[in-house]
Amino acid sequence: MVKRFLRRFSAKTQLLNKPNYSKTLNLPQTNFGPKLPRDERRNQLIQQTGVDLYNWQQENNTCKEPFILHDGPPYANGDLHIGHALNKICKDIINRFELIYNNKLIKYQPGWDCHGLPIELKVENQLTNKEFKDPMEIRKACKEWAQQMIENQKSQFRALGIMTDFNKPYITMNNEYEIKQLQVFKKLIENGLLSQQLKPVWWGCETQTALAEAELEYNDNHKSVAIYVKFPVVGEKIKNFVGDKLKDKTVNLLIWTSTPWTIPANKAICVNEDFTYSLIEKDNEVLVVAKSLVENILKLDPDFTNIDIDIPGSILIGEQYINPAAEDDVKKPVLHGDHVVATTGTGMVHTAPAHGRDDYLVAKHNNINIEASFIDNLGKYIVDQLPKGFQKLGPLKVNEIKTNMLCVELLKQHDMIFHLNKKFTHSYPYDWRSKTPVIQRATPQWFVNVEKIKPDALKALNEAKFYPSSGYNRLSSFIENRSEWCISRQRCWGVPLPIVYKKENDEPIMDLEVIDYVIKQIEKLGTDEWFTKEEDVGRWLPNNLKGSEYYKGQDTMDVWFDSGTSWTSLRDKIEECNESTTPLADVYLEGSDQHRGWFQSSLLNKIIYSGENGNTFKSVPPFKNVITHGFITDGKGQKMSKSKGNIFSPQQAMEGNKKPLTPYLGTDGLRLWVASSNYKQDVSFNPEVLTRVSDIHKKYRLTFKYLLGNLNNFQGPIEYNQLSSLDGFILNSLYDLQESCVENYKEFNFSRVVSSMNSHVNSVLSAIYFDVCKDCLYTDSTNSIRRKSIQTVLNEILKTYIGILAPIQPLLVQEVWDEYKTIRKSDIDSPFKLPWEFFELPVTYKTEMDQFNSFFKLRDEIYKDIELLKQNNFFKNKLELEIQLSDPSGDSQLYKFLKDNESILDDLFLVSKVSLGGDTTQTFLVKGEEIGVTIKKSDDHKCGRCWKFTANDPESLCNKCETVVNSM
Numbered sequence: 001m002v003k004r005f006l007r008r009f010s011a012k013t014q015l016l017n018k019p020n021y022s023k024t025l026n027l028p029q030t031n032f033g034p035k036l037p038r039d040e041r042r043n044q045l046i047q048q049t050g051v052d053l054y055n056w057q058q059e060n061n062t063c064k065e066p067f068i069l070h071d072g073p074p075y076a077n078g079d080l081h082i083g084h085a086l087n088k089i090c091k092d093i094i095n096r097f098e099l100i101y102n103n104k105l106i107k108y109q110p111g112w113d114c115h116g117l118p119i120e121l122k123v124e125n126q127l128t129n130k131e132f133k134d135p136m137e138i139r140k141a142c143k144e145w146a147q148q149m150i151e152n153q154k155s156q157f158r159a160l161g162i163m164t165d166f167n168k169p170y171i172t173m174n175n176e177y178e179i180k181q182l183q184v185f186k187k188l189i190e191n192g193l194l195s196q197q198l199k200p201v202w203w204g205c206e207t208q209t210a211l212a213e214a215e216l217e218y219n220d221n222h223k224s225v226a227i228y229v230k231f232p233v234v235g236e237k238i239k240n241f242v243g244d245k246l247k248d249k250t251v252n253l254l255i256w257t258s259t260p261w262t263i264p265a266n267k268a269i270c271v272n273e274d275f276t277y278s279l280i281e282k283d284n285e286v287l288v289v290a291k292s293l294v295e296n297i298l299k300l301d302p303d304f305t306n307i308d309i310d311i312p313g314s315i316l317i318g319e320q321y322i323n324p325a326a327e328d329d330v331k332k333p334v335l336h337g338d339h340v341v342a343t344t345g346t347g348m349v350h351t352a353p354a355h356g357r358d359d360y361l362v363a364k365h366n367n368i369n370i371e372a373s374f375i376d377n378l379g380k381y382i383v384d385q386l387p388k389g390f391q392k393l394g395p396l397k398v399n400e401i402k403t404n405m406l407c408v409e410l411l412k413q414h415d416m417i418f419h420l421n422k423k424f425t426h427s428y429p430y431d432w433r434s435k436t437p438v439i440q441r442a443t444p445q446w447f448v449n450v451e452k453i454k455p456d457a458l459k460a461l462n463e464a465k466f467y468p469s470s471g472y473n474r475l476s477s478f479i480e481n482r483s484e485w486c487i488s489r490q491r492c493w494g495v496p497l498p499i500v501y502k503k504e505n506d507e508p509i510m511d512l513e514v515i516d517y518v519i520k521q522i523e524k525l526g527t528d529e530w531f532t533k534e535e536d537v538g539r540w541l542p543n544n545l546k547g548s549e550y551y552k553g554q555d556t557m558d559v560w561f562d563s564g565t566s567w568t569s570l571r572d573k574i575e576e577c578n579e580s581t582t583p584l585a586d587v588y589l590e591g592s593d594q595h596r597g598w599f600q601s602s603l604l605n606k607i608i609y610s611g612e613n614g615n616t617f618k619s620v621p622p623f624k625n626v627i628t629h630g631f632i633t634d635g636k637g638q639k640m641s642k643s644k645g646n647i648f649s650p651q652q653a654m655e656g657n658k659k660p661l662t663p664y665l666g667t668d669g670l671r672l673w674v675a676s677s678n679y680k681q682d683v684s685f686n687p688e689v690l691t692r693v694s695d696i697h698k699k700y701r702l703t704f705k706y707l708l709g710n711l712n713n714f715q716g717p718i719e720y721n722q723l724s725s726l727d728g729f730i731l732n733s734l735y736d737l738q739e740s741c742v743e744n745y746k747e748f749n750f751s752r753v754v755s756s757m758n759s760h761v762n763s764v765l766s767a768i769y770f771d772v773c774k775d776c777l778y779t780d781s782t783n784s785i786r787r788k789s790i791q792t793v794l795n796e797i798l799k800t801y802i803g804i805l806a807p808i809q810p811l812l813v814q815e816v817w818d819e820y821k822t823i824r825k826s827d828i829d830s831p832f833k834l835p836w837e838f839f840e841l842p843v844t845y846k847t848e849m850d851q852f853n854s855f856f857k858l859r860d861e862i863y864k865d866i867e868l869l870k871q872n873n874f875f876k877n878k879l880e881l882e883i884q885l886s887d888p889s890g891d892s893q894l895y896k897f898l899k900d901n902e903s904i905l906d907d908l909f910l911v912s913k914v915s916l917g918g919d920t921t922q923t924f925l926v927k928g929e930e931i932g933v934t935i936k937k938s939d940d941h942k943c944g945r946c947w948k949f950t951a952n953d954p955e956s957l958c959n960k961c962e963t964v965v966n967s968m
Contacts, residue, residue: 021945021957024965025778026787028709032819034701036666037811046161046667049810053832054163057099057106060833067104068570069095070585070623072598073111073172073563076146077118080156082640082685083591083632085650089674090629090750091589092162096807097745099163101836108164110157111566114146114173116559117207117433120493135492135531135554142493146173160650161667161810170569172562178495178527180568181561182519184609185498189515191614193449196508198370199360200353201486203441205379205399206434209490210445212558213482214596216429222437224258225404226424228300229350230287230416231255231269234331235320238288242279242309246286251279253321253334254287254297256345258424259439260407261398264381264390265352266323267359267368270337273314275347279307287418288316290347297346300419324414327389337362354442373441377490389414399437446488446497446555452614453607454479459619460603464583467627467748468680474595475603475626485604487558494556496530498522500537501551509550517542564601567622578610581620588623592630599626627748629679635686648685660687663694668809672697675750675808696758700809703761704816706770707798710777710791711823717792720844722785725901726772726908727793728845729852733764734800735845741804750808757804765797768856772907779946781964786904796841802831803839851897858894858926859909862933865922875937879948882913882939886920886932894929912938912948 037045069091074084091108098104123141127133154166170177188194202211230252239246253269271277278291282304289297294306319334339358340349353363354373363370374385380395392410396403401422411417431438450457457479466472488497498518499508521540522530530540530552538547568574570584577584584606590598602622610618631639634646641647648657653673656664665673673693677683723731737760744752773790780787798820806813810832817831828834866878875881885905887895898905898916905914920932938949945961957965 019944021961021965024945024968026713026780026782027778028706029712030705030708030819032701032705032708032816034698034705036664036669036697036701037815038664038666042667042811045811045814046158048830049814049832050158050161050163051165051167053830054106054108054165056830056833061103061105064103064105066107067095067098067102068107068585069587069589070567070570071109071111072588072590072594073113073170073566074153075116075118076112076114076149076153076171077122078149080153080650081632082648082650082653084153084157085160085653085670086629086632086674086677086679086683087590088157088160088162089671090627090679090748091587092160092164093671093675093750093807094587094589094748095163096810096832100803100806100832100834100839101742101745103835106163107570109168109170109569110162110164110166111170111569112146112150112153112172113559113563114143114150114171115494115556115562117204117209117491117493119145120491121207121433136528138492139528139531143173156650159654159667161671163810170566172566175523175526177566177569179519179523180574181495181557181565182498182522183574184565184568184605185557185561186512186515186519187609187611188448189510189512191608191611191617193452193608193611193614194446194510195449196444196446198372198442198444199447200355200357200373200440200442201445202429202438203375203379203443204431204434204436204438205377205397206436207431207491208377210443210486210488211431211438212486212560214560214600215432216438217432218427219430219437220427221425222428222430223401224424224426224428225260225401225408226256226258226421227260227408227411228254228256228297228346228418228420229263229411230418231266231321231323233288233319233321235318237315237319238311241311241315245307245309246279249281249284249286251286251288253319253348254289254346254418255348255350257350258426259355260404260411262352262355263323263350263407263411264326264386264393265354265374266326266332266350267353267363268333268335268351268366269321270335270340270349270351270359270362271313271316271347272338272340272342273312273317273336275313275340275342277311277313277316277347279309279311280304281307288348290342292342293345293347323387325389325411325416326387328387330387333366333368335362335366355440357440360442370442372443375439375441379439379441399439445486446499448485448487448604448608449483450479450485450604451483453604453611453617454482456610456617456619457603457607460607460621463619464621464623465625467625471592471595471626471628474592475599478596478600479603482600485558487561488555489558490554491556492531492554494559495562496522496527497553497555497557498530499553499555500540501553503549503551508553509545514542514545560597560601561605563598564605567602567606570622574609577606578618581618583620583624584622585624587625587627589627589629592628594628599623625748630682632685633682635684635688637684639682640685653685653690657687662687662690665690665694665697666811668811669694669697671808671810672754676754678751696754697809697812699758699761699766700805700812703765704798704801704812707794707801708816708819708823710794711798711820713782714791714795714823715788717795718785718788723789723792724786724904725852725897726769726904727789728847729849730764730769730793731796731841731845732847732849733760734797735841735843738800738804738839738841745807753804753808757801769793771910772904775907775946775948779961779964781967799839800841803836806831851894854894854927854929855897855908858924858931861924861926862909862935865933865935869935878910879912879942880937881911881935882915882937882949883909883911884915884918884920884932884934884936886917888920888923888930888932892929892931894926894931898931906948912940912950 095106095108099106119142123145204211233251238251276291277288278294280287298304316334317336320331351359353359353370374382376382380397383391383395429438461476501508518540536547537550537552541547567584571577606622607617633639654665654670656662740756741753776786802813813831920934922933924931924933940949941951941954942949943951943958943961945957950958
């Protein structure tokens with residue numbers, strides 16, 4: 001018992017007497033920690049790198065070249081979703097790169113789109129007296145709601161670390177903005193581009209307004225009632241052509257439609273004069289159909305047979321028929337239509353000019369009177385305007401299945417139904433706001449003549465660059481396929497069309513002087529006043545017009561016209577927008593759906609405003625570069641939406657979530673997710689992705705901690721020619737990294753920047769340099785050339801990483817800079833205030849380093865053997881080993897490289913000793929060169945300070961450590 005105690009006491013005494021060399025080591029020291037900033041500290045960094053930095057450069061970069069990224073205004077309704085974060089952060093990355101790399105004066109004014117149905121419908125549901133809502137009451141409530149949403153979204157956008165001043169936005173409901181918009185509208189009249197027409201437009205029955213194509217979304221699984229309808233022929237052209245074969249037979253024209261509710265509006269049947277038609281019969285009934293479709297029709301009723309008589313389509317032109325269900329005996333014509341196809345239907349098309357674009361064009365070409373639709377704003381039949389026989393339908397809503405089935409029953413009573421499909425599934429347009437099917441309905445609307453400005457608009461697109469390049473084809477195709485733009489809407493929350501009408505005949509007053517006077521009055525009185533009820537509108541008119549004889553139109557402008565004039569905010573005065581022969585903005589960046597929306601309306605309005613008296617237009621787009629991003633999808637690839645319950649808010653992403661479990665990302669973590677994404681496609685957002693992003697961000701922080709900690713006593717760089725070849729190899733890789741990242745930033749390819757950074761951090765620093773340098777940094781004298789050499793490289797790495805990551809990780813680099821500036825003794829408080837020359841690496845760092853690649857292949861092969869030795873318990877720590885290398889051939893270039901770097905080979909291999917020459921036990925072949933290798937345990941003892949097995953005696957120091965300790 002006593003002996004055991006004495007042994008323990010003796011061992012403890014030896015341990016206590018054992019020298020402790022930790023205080024002699026140059027261990028890393030830094031206040032920078034691995035934890036992400038939260039709460040007050042995060043808010044300070046957001047303020048410092050956001051609005052403070054933006055205002056600083058507005059004051060100090062006034063003489064610099066401006067860079068303008070024009071903000072497509074988000075809609076002022078509801079909280080932000082993750083798509084907003086993707087959009088705003090991408091814009092901010094671009095702005096910050098232009099500031100730090102090109103030292104530009106960044107002009108980025110956030111905007112908000114405020115008018116339109118979503119807000120109007122929301123506040124209408126909250127107002128009392130729902131049947132008789134006053135427009136002024138609605139507008140007041142809409143404005144208050146929009147302002148509240150703007151303030152909410154401002155705070156949420158600020159949390160994303162955006163460099164701008166959110167207190168100075170442009171807002172589409174502000175008077176100054178609205179007046180500039182009306183000035184663009186006035187140009188429509190000046191250039192002869194605006195006309196009122198009675199023609200079919202897409203109509204939202206729930207929202208009670210005309211809709212543009214951009215306001216539609218298509219439901220591929222919409223179900224309709226589809227019917228084949230027989231219209232009896234009452235003319236003689238067919239019978240005269242065929243002869244006696246049709247004697248005593250009833251001849252019918254057969255059409256197909258998926259909108260039975262439009263049959264009461266039938267005015268004609270279209271055929272194609274270039275087609276061949278055939279006859280099929282059953283008993284005394286004959287049907288006329290396109291010859292190419294006969295077999296399809298016969299399958300629907302096998303009792304019919306083909307008469308096998310060919311009738312040229314030209315013979316059918318001018319034939320007459322009636323609609324028995326109408327009970328009016330009105331004879332209607334057969335007309336030619338280019339839109340008729342011989343691949344579907346019957347080759348004959350029911351034509352209702354009030355309810356179809358092609359129908360309207362055919363009717364107009366053939367001088368058929370175009371009448372207003374007998375469907376009201378709610379999508380219901382106006383009974384007394386229906387043909388006599390169809391008045392039995394009553395005031396039904398036309399886009400409902402039951403209404404269409406009642407139409408079918410009515411047609412059956414007159415033996416007009418050949419075939420019925422109650423569940424015809426096809427793609428059909430829906431109102432994107434109410435998510436309900438729309439109809440086409442002829443009402444008086446205001447149209448912009450896009451055809452006239454189309455050549456200039458398409459020419460202007462050639463002046464812009466598109467990222468991705470497919471955006472050019474997409475946007476140009478939308479413009480090529482558009483001839484008109486319906487800009488009038490039948491709602492009150494919007495900018496009014498400043499048009500007055502004569503009471504006696506509803507004729508609009510299009511005199512430019514009157515329009516100009518009205519706009520000036522709106523500027524003085526505000527758009528709200530336009531919607532006050534008044535019998536005498538004299539205050540809106542010049543003195544030569546009697547106010548009691550006119551009334552104000554109540555149509556408002558399409559919201560795409562609103563946002564499509566936002567480029568007017570890029571100059572102090574709207575007139576200045578026409579003075580430049582180059583685009584007003586350097587960049588437009590929005591979602592890919594904006595090719596048919598904001599990108600298009602902005603371009604068209606810019607061309608419109610450039611016109612002079614309708615004769616000349618300037619082919620100058622509002623944008624120099626157009627960048628588009630995709631939509632956000634969940635882990636299953638489904639588009640995120642509230643209805644699916646799969647949405648994530650930016651706040652949830654930054655703060656972390658319990659269900660599903662996601663880590664705390666903070667502002668820079670979310671920004672890193674954005675930058676890591678291939679945003680030019682749809683972007684997946686799921687917990688697994690966020691976890692990976694969190695790990696990457698932590699790696700960045702640990703890397704900066706290592707760099708800062710080992711630079712704490714940095715006295716300044718040494719000359720390049722004093723660096724080791726390993727240091728040169730690292731600087732070469734750093735030069736390549738910076739060069740590629742800059743090029744990728746210029747191409748807006750942020751994911752390549754992140755992947756290049758990650759590769760360098762992991763494959764160069766973590767896998768090679770940090771491990772190789774650790775012993776020297778911790779154990780060498782602070783005055784050793786090798787340690788200074790390494791610190792010189794670490795300093796270059798730190799600066800380069802700050803410069804590369806600054807646009808993506810502004811909070812992180814600001815934290816790093818706050819620590820680093822004390823090392824540099826700098827009074828510059830932000831890395832964004834430094835010229836790029838501070839970060840730019842000299843071209844002398846670009847050198848050929850092929851031999852290092854060969855060396856690392858050799859090291860990998862040797863490591864495989866070392867791993868086998870470890871598995872066989874030959875050693876526990878690699879520092880127990882020493883390696884002997886030889887040159888069996890005598891002329892190996894790789895061996896020459898090893899000899900040139902002999903002094904650092906032990907650290908390169910992470911063993912205690914490497915010797916060259918002598919006999920070796922095995923040979924490795926690397927790129928055709930033989931290197932002899934022997935791996936053995938070191939014969940020396942473990943140094944108590946550096947832990948390498950290089951000490952001559954047990955419990956002693958190696959020569960290097962003894963020299964360093966003795967010099968302290």
